[in-house]
Amino acid sequence: MTVTVNLGERSYDITIEKGALSHIGSYIPQGGKTLVVTDDGVPEKYVQAVSAKAEGGVTVTLPQGEASKNFENYKMLCEVMLRHDFTRSDKVIAVGGGVVGDLAGFAASTYMRGIDFYNVPTTLLSQVDSSVGGKTAIDLCGIKNIIGTFYQPKAVIINPDVLKTLDRRQYACGMAETLKMAATSSGELFEMIEGGIDERNIEEMIARAVGIKADVVSKDEKEAGLRKILNFGHTIGHGIESLGELYHGECVALGMLCMCGEKVYPRLEKVIKSLGIPTKIKADRDKIISAVRHDKKMQGETINAVFVDSIGSFEIRKTTTDELSERLSKILI
Numbered sequence: 318m319t320v321t322v323n324l325g326e327r328s329y330d331i332t333i334e335k336g337a338l339s340h341i342g343s344y345i346p347q348g349g350k351t352l353v354v355t356d357d358g359v360p361e362k363y364v365q366a367v368s369a370k371a372e373g374g375v376t377v378t379l380p381q382g383e384a385s386k387n388f389e390n391y392k393m394l395c396e397v398m399l400r401h402d403f404t405r406s407d408k409v410i411a412v413g414g415g416v417v418g419d420l421a422g423f424a425a426s427t428y429m430r431g432i433d434f435y436n437v438p439t440t441l442l443s444q445v446d447s448s449v450g451g452k453t454a455i456d457l458c459g460i461k462n463i464i465g466t467f468y469q470p471k472a473v474i475i476n477p478d479v480l481k482t483l484d485r486r487q488y489a490c491g492m493a494e495t496l497k498m499a500a501t502s503s504g505e506l507f508e509m510i511e512g513g514i515d516e517r518n519i520e521e522m523i524a525r526a527v528g529i530k531a532d533v534v535s536k537d538e539k540e541a542g543l544r545k546i547l548n549f550g551h552t553i554g555h556g557i558e559s560l561g562e563l564y565h566g567e568c569v570a571l572g573m574l575c576m577c578g579e580k581v582y583p584r585l586e587k588v589i590k591s592l593g594i595p596t597k598i599k600a601d602r603d604k605i606i607s608a609v610r611h612d613k614k615m616q617g618e619t620i621n622a623v624f625v626d627s628i629g630s631f632e633i634r635k636t637t638t639d640e641l642s643e644r645l646s647k648i649l650i
């Protein structure tokens with residue numbers, strides 16, 4: 318299956334195909350130098366499938382985890398390209414999750430003012446979300462994604478088979494981001510997830526989620542309006558994440574429960590539970606709200622947030638920290 322992100326001359330295809338890694342050369346042009354960026358949590362066979370097709374390629378393997386998305390690694394990747402005489406006709410390929418994709422994409426976007434970037438996402442989150450749309454980033458001084466660019470890849474190649482090695486919690490986090498897209502934009506996708514995802518329909522589920530994100534990005538590349546719907550569940554989610562106990566996707570799932578209407582809540586809760594993500598937590602309400610107050614998107618005491626009162630539709634409206642605090646009651650024990 319192929320989904321196209323329509324952005325004029327920066328348009329690109331996202332291929333979703335079981336077995337795509339075995340003939341990756343048909344999606345990524347041969348010739349020129351290649352920097353393959355990955356991390357040490359990505360099973361080596363996936364990286365080898367890509368680097369074997371990159372003649373004269375250089376592979377950099379970073380330590381796994383968010384901490385790798387830093388300035389030093391960005392500098393190191395640029396230095397590697399410089400040492401190997403990379404020019405504008407060469408390319409960078411990311412093989413990994415969102416950490417590798419964001420960092421490698423940022424390096425590709427700035428080296429010589431931009432060289433070709435290809436993404437081979439290997440976590441569910443990166444397949445349905447971070448590899449699509451061209452946001453690249455690194456963290457600085459403990460602030461996530463504070464430095465980055467909008468830089469579209471030349472192609473994204475998604476092989477759902479690689480998810481077999483992903484651990485359950487990471488998989489659930491990717492499903493939470495998929496639910497986010499379904500809840501705001503597609504009742505059909507939501508029903509499909511409610512019905513259960515397995516080997517037989519995972520490819521279609523990914524393609525549908527990617528289709529939603531591609532459509533949003535094609536209409537609003539730089540988050541002037543519609544792209545904000547991708548933040549459903551993220552305002553309160555970020556507040557919960559700041560407590561440092563749960564993964565990002567788990568916090569987004571809890572955040573969505575706070576921001577949905579009465580009819581949506583039981584459906585969302587049931588699916589989230591089935592993923593093994595907690596739907597109630599014991600946490601300090603004031604600490605969560607205090608973190609929300611520091612959200613980059615706050616405007617005084619108000620913030621634009623996404624609400625879902627009916628599956629497949631959304632509303633973006635201003636809310637206050639008082640309202641968010643009240644809504645937190647839905648998930649606090």
Ligand SMILES: NC(=O)c1ccc[n+]([C@@H]2O[C@H](COP(=O)([O-])OP(=O)(O)OC[C@H]3O[C@@H](n4cnc5c(N)ncnc54)[C@H](O)[C@@H]3O)[C@@H](O)[C@H]2O)c1
Pocket residue numbers: 356357358359360381382383386413414415416417419439440441442443446447448449450451452453454461462479480481482483484487490
């Ligand atoms: N650019 C965007 O639009 C965007 C959107 C959402 C999130 N993000 C970013 O994405 C990052 C999170 O991405 P993530 O959730 O993919 O985390 P991640 O990149 O840290 O990957 C999670 C873990 O899974 C391992 N892994 C990767 N593929 C595997 C596989 N197939 N089998 C087994 N293990 C595998 C990795 O080594 C890592 O330990 C964050 O930095 C976030 O800011 C970016």
